Amino acid sequence: MGNIVVVIIAVVLTAAIVWYFFAPRKAAAANRQGAVQVAHIVVKGGYSPQVVEVQAGSPVRLEFDRQEDGECSSHVVFSDLGIDRTLPAFQTTSVEFTPSKPGEIPYACGMNMLHGLVRVVAKG
Amino acid sequence: MIETMKRTDEALQNARTANLADDDGDSERRREIKALIRRLVVAVVFTVPVFVFAMFGMWLRTFVPMGVIDFMTNPWVQLALITPVMFYSGWPIHRTGWLALVHRSPEMNSLVALGTAASYGYSLAVTAVPELLPAMAREPYYESVGTIISLMLVGQLLEARARLGTGESIRALIGLKPRTARVVRDGTEVAIDAEKVKPGDIVVIRPGEKLPVDGVVVAGVSSVDESMITGESMPVTKHEGDTVTGATINTTGAFRYRVTRVGSDTVLAQIIDLVRTAQTSKAPIQRLADKISGFFVPGVIIVAIWTFAIWWLIGPAPRGVHGLVSAVAVLVIACPCALGIATPLSVTISTGKAARFGVLFRSAEALQNTRRIDTVVMDKTGTITRGKPELTDVVMLDPADGPSGRHGDAKRQEKENHILRIVASAESLSEHPLAQAIMEAAKQRNLDIGQPSSFQATAGSGLSAQVEGRRILVGNEAFITGSGVIFTASEVLDRLADEGKTPVVVAVDGAAVAVLAVADMVKPDSAKAIAELKQRGLNIVMLTGDNQTTSKAVGGQVGVDRVIAGVRPEHKAERIVDLRNEGRMVAMVGDGINDAPALAAADIGFAIGTGTDVAIESADVTLVSGSLMGVVSSVDLSRAAMRNISQNLGFAFGYNALGIPVAAGALYPIWHVMLNPMIAGAAMAFSSLSVVLNANRLRAFDPNAVKPRRVRFKRHERHVELDAQSPQEGDPSPAESLPAEPDSVQTTQARSVSSVGASSDAPAKYGQSTKGTTMDMDMNNGNKVKDPVCGMTIDPESAAGSQEHNGRTYYFCSAGCAENFAKDPAKYAD
Numbered sequence: 019m020g021n022i023v024v025v026i027i028a029v030v031l032t033a034a035i036v037w038y039f040f041a042p043r044k045a046a047a048a049n050r051q052g053a054v055q056v057a058h059i060v061v062k063g064g065y066s067p068q069v070v071e072v073q074a075g076s077p078v079r080l081e082f083d084r085q086e087d088g089e090c091s092s093h094v095v096f097s098d099l100g101i102d103r104t105l106p107a108f109q110t111t112s113v114e115f116t117p118s119k120p121g122e123i124p125y126a127c128g129m130n131m132l133h134g135l136v137r138v139v140a141k142g
Numbered sequence: 143m144i145e146t147m148k149r150t151d152e153a154l155q156n157a158r159t160a161n162l163a164d165d166d167g168d169s170e171r172r173r174e175i176k177a178l179i180r181r182l183v184v185a186v187v188f189t190v191p192v193f194v195f196a197m198f199g200m201w202l203r204t205f206v207p208m209g210v211i212d213f214m215t216n217p218w219v220q221l222a223l224i225t226p227v228m229f230y231s232g233w234p235i236h237r238t239g240w241l242a243l244v245h246r247s248p249e250m251n252s253l254v255a256l257g258t259a260a261s262y263g264y265s266l267a268v269t270a271v272p273e274l275l276p277a278m279a280r281e282p283y284y285e286s287v288g289t290i291i292s293l294m295l296v297g298q299l300l301e302a303r304a305r306l307g308t309g310e311s312i313r314a315l316i317g318l319k320p321r322t323a324r325v326v327r328d329g330t331e332v333a334i335d336a337e338k339v340k341p342g343d344i345v346v347i348r349p350g351e352k353l354p355v356d357g358v359v360v361a362g363v364s365s366v367d368e369s370m371i372t373g374e375s376m377p378v379t380k381h382e383g384d385t386v387t388g389a390t391i392n393t394t395g396a397f398r399y400r401v402t403r404v405g406s407d408t409v410l411a412q413i414i415d416l417v418r419t420a421q422t423s424k425a426p427i428q429r430l431a432d433k434i435s436g437f438f439v440p441g442v443i444i445v446a447i448w449t450f451a452i453w454w455l456i457g458p459a460p461r462g463v464h465g466l467v468s469a470v471a472v473l474v475i476a477c478p479c480a481l482g483i484a485t486p487l488s489v490t491i492s493t494g495k496a497a498r499f500g501v502l503f504r505s506a507e508a509l510q511n512t513r514r515i516d517t518v519v520m521d522k523t524g525t526i527t528r529g530k531p532e533l534t535d536v537v538m539l540d541p542a543d544g545p546s547g548r549h550g551d552a553k554r555q556e557k558e559n560h561i562l563r564i565v566a567s568a569e570s571l572s573e574h575p576l577a578q579a580i581m582e583a584a585k586q587r588n589l590d591i592g593q594p595s596s597f598q599a600t601a602g603s604g605l606s607a608q609v610e611g612r613r614i615l616v617g618n619e620a621f622i623t624g625s626g627v628i629f630t631a632s633e634v635l636d637r638l639a640d641e642g643k644t645p646v647v648v649a650v651d652g653a654a655v656a657v658l659a660v661a662d663m664v665k666p667d668s669a670k671a672i673a674e675l676k677q678r679g680l681n682i683v684m685l686t687g688d689n690q691t692t693s694k695a696v697g698g699q700v701g702v703d704r705v706i707a708g709v710r711p712e713h714k715a716e717r718i719v720d721l722r723n724e725g726r727m728v729a730m731v732g733d734g735i736n737d738a739p740a741l742a743a744a745d746i747g748f749a750i751g752t753g754t755d756v757a758i759e760s761a762d763v764t765l766v767s768g769s770l771m772g773v774v775s776s777v778d779l780s781r782a783a784m785r786n787i788s789q790n791l792g793f794a795f796g797y798n799a800l801g802i803p804v805a806a807g808a809l810y811p812i813w814h815v816m817l818n819p820m821i822a823g824a825a826m827a828f829s830s831l832s833v834v835l836n837a838n839r840l841r842a843f844d845p846n847a848v849k850p851r852r853v854r855f856k857r858h859e860r861h862v863e864l865d866a867q868s869p870q871e872g873d874p875s876p877a878e879s880l881p882a883e884p885d886s887v888q889t890t891q892a893r894s895v896s897s898v899g900a901s902s903d904a905p906a907k908y909g910q911s912t913k914g915t916t917m918d919m920d921m922n923n924g925n926k927v928k929d930p931v932c933g934m935t936i937d938p939e940s941a942a943g944s945q946e947h948n949g950r951t952y953y954f955c956s957a958g959c960a961e962n963f964a965k966d967p968a969k970y971a972d
Contacts, residue, residue: 024454028451032447064242132242
């Protein structure tokens with residue numbers, strides 16, 4: 019009896035973990051403010067929303083609201099764009115760029131432990 | 143170890159109070175290190191007694207009274223000791239670990255947080271309600287919790303220190319700047335703060351002093367040690383009109399110079415900026431590591447769950463305990479701590495190291511890809527050669543002993559000097575580069591240069607002058623014979639011309655007396671650098687706009703494999719693309735300004751020369767010293783760095799790959815071996831330690847001590863297009879104006895530009911080129927905008943970045959321009 023319970027729990031946990039970590043993530047769409055697409059990203063042990071969807075061709079402003087101190091999240095690095103911005107603790111810092119074509123622009127903290135993604139879709 | 147770290151910390155504090163420019167990242171890092179040390183001290187103080195008594199209690203019986211042992215092994219006492227370790231010392235690990243789990247992007251801390259929480263929770267149950275557990279399993283694991291957290295903190299501290307250590311390479315650069323400067327104000331010399339020097343100031347430099355900023359020498363002569371900027375160990379002589387760089391050190395002479403650039407415009411400031419950017423950029427190889435860790439963590443959690451389940455099903459009693467211990471061990475040993483630092487640490491150390499010997503990598507990508515180049519294309523003028531004509535030959539035409547001369551050396555020298563002196567005097571009013579070269583040579587021989595009493599120049603052929611009462615003619619053969627002089631030594635002229643030199647005939651009072659030759663000399667170490675590159679299996683191609691005779695002569699002198707002559711600057715990029723389409727990984731070495739399109743079209747662009755903005759923007763690597771040996775060092779360093787990174791990744795994953803099955807108990811059925819969570823923790827710390835130590839080996843990299851290794855490169859199937867709008871449609875082919883080609887020299891043929899992208903609205907961008915720089919070759923396009931920083935015309939669609947200022951959006955060709963703009967928008971916005 020105990021054995022069956024343990025196996026069932028293990029199977030359930032495995033399924034739950036796979037779903038939790040690999041289920042497709044919902045992307046938060048950026049808001050339009052005039053010509054600029056704006057997304058507010060809270061930085062606290064990670065980036066939320068973690069995936070932001072924007073349209074190609076118009077400027078994007080990401081507002082990083084850093085609600086913690088400590089070293090890891092003190093920088094946000096967009097390696098593809100060559101952007102490395104310091105995020106002062108408990109402040110909001112904006113990062114602006116204009117994606118030219120659809121694709122994915124990953125970003126990470128300075129130590130490359132926290133990860134976020136900007137998904138660029140074609141102009142709809 | 144803590145002692146050392148404390149000392150380092152103090153040293154850093156001192157460095158800071160020494161008033162060096164400090165950046166936020168470093169001070170934050172220093173605070174972090176302090177906090178980590180505090181937490182580590184607490185962890186060690188409380189863990190050691192628990193650990194010692196739990197592990198060695200029985201052996202201690204002979205030395206320690208029984209009462210003490212009983213007290214120390216009491217679970218409640220252990221709980222009291224370990225709780226602060228778990229919650230105070232382990233706080234940063236738990237906070238990061240659990241938050242990352244919540245964010246569904248687990249990382250190494252998550253694994254440790256899970257592992258220690260499992261151990262702690264289990265031990266707590268043993269302590270508080272032992273009757274719920276089987277008698278065999280009533281043993282707490284507090285010492286494991288304490289040990290794992292302590293080791294994890296040591297690892298974090300090592301990493302933080304390593305990061306700060308590489309920050310030191312930038313600090314070392316900043317430390318090159320002197321504090322004070324001696325400038326002329328109102329006619330008197332005053333010492334002022336180096337920060338307060340303004341462009342236009344005259345700086346006075348005494349022997350042994352350090353130059354505060356960049357400028358141009360206005361008076362005096364001295365040799366200056368520029369090794370800290372260029373990596374060149376020989377001091378360079380600076381005359382009036384020569385540029386000098388801040389942070390270099392004057393040797394024995396004294397001079398004054400006018401300040402041209404201060405603050406963030408100086409070469410030093412640009413180097414610092416470049417190194418900083420490169421150090422934070424991400425190498426492509428790291429993407430792979432990131433991708434793996436994303437799958438790794440959930441995978442490990444699943445393995446831990448099934449480890450427990452399988453022990454429970456088929457393990458020996460006590461099944462629960464064995465299962466739990468194994469599951470915890472799996473979670474802990476799997477921690478890919480070292481993974482996070484494996485690549486960045488090597489990249490930071492290498493780029494910092496490279497800057498020390500005058501090689502500036504623009505990004506980690508450039509560092510990674512330099513290793514893969516198999517063909518190096520070099521510009522001739524200014525890259526292989528000095529880029530300035532110099533006097534190379536003085537051939538006396540003494541009828542008594544023929545052109546070769548049979549005089550004694552001293553007498554011959556005297557005659558040469560005499561001729562040189564009167565020619566230099568005759569030419570002293572001429573601005574012609576040839577005249578400049580002759581005068582320079584006369585100055586170097588310390589000859590007295592006079593003034594001609596009369597002077598007449600015939601453009602393109604020669605000059606006649608009256609010096610010390612004698613009539614001097616200097617010019618080509620036609621000019622000399624046209625003036626009624628008999629000249630019979632045409633073979634001398636032909637020989638010199640074949641060597642790629644420009645000969646002129648000198649006639650004094652109607653008799654031809656000497657032939658002088660001027661040439662753009664090959665830099666002293668060009669041949670050596672090319673030989674070294676060939677030793678490493680690379681193909682060397684010389685690409686030049688010069689004619690074939692000269693190119694062939696220079697090419698033969700330095701030993702290049704192939705010469706492509708007669709290529710106009712605007713066609714160089716096409717030749718690069720052709721070479722890439724032959725399946726080669728092509729590096730272009732050029733002077734950054736004229737060769738910018740070619741540099742951008744190559745897989746790796748090396749800009750030769752001092753750190754000018756244009757060069758840095760269009761090149762992947764800048765060679766500050768101007769020596770081709772920099773290319774050799776770059777290739778060596780790239781190879782060393784990538785080897786190091788592979789080793790690091792091996793260490794980071796290797797421990798885990800070996801450790802997980804052992805921790806799960808795979809060896810138990812055979813040898814009854816199990817991995818204690820503590821040993822798992824130690825293995826994990828070793829993995830971090832190996833990576834840190836291995837990366838630090840790069841600090842010992844010495845460009846002069848590298849043993850060349852020939853690498854066989856495979857040709858890749860590739861098709862690259864230069865899809866820029868053709869700027870030369872209808873242009874005659876560059877080869878058409880050239881004489882017939884000798885066999886060994888490949889001449890450019892008329893070639894139509896790649897058809898793709900020929901439409902007028904194609905973005906001006908080179909195919910497959912991943913660089914931030916896009917060169918626009920079509921200025922007539924309607925929706926193009928101008929980059930306010932560098933003035934380049936770009937397409938907003940393909941701009942590397944944009945920023946708003948005063949309600950207007952500005953677009954930039956590259957991240958560098960965007961950054962400069964962000965620093966002072968008002969300066970660039972119009």
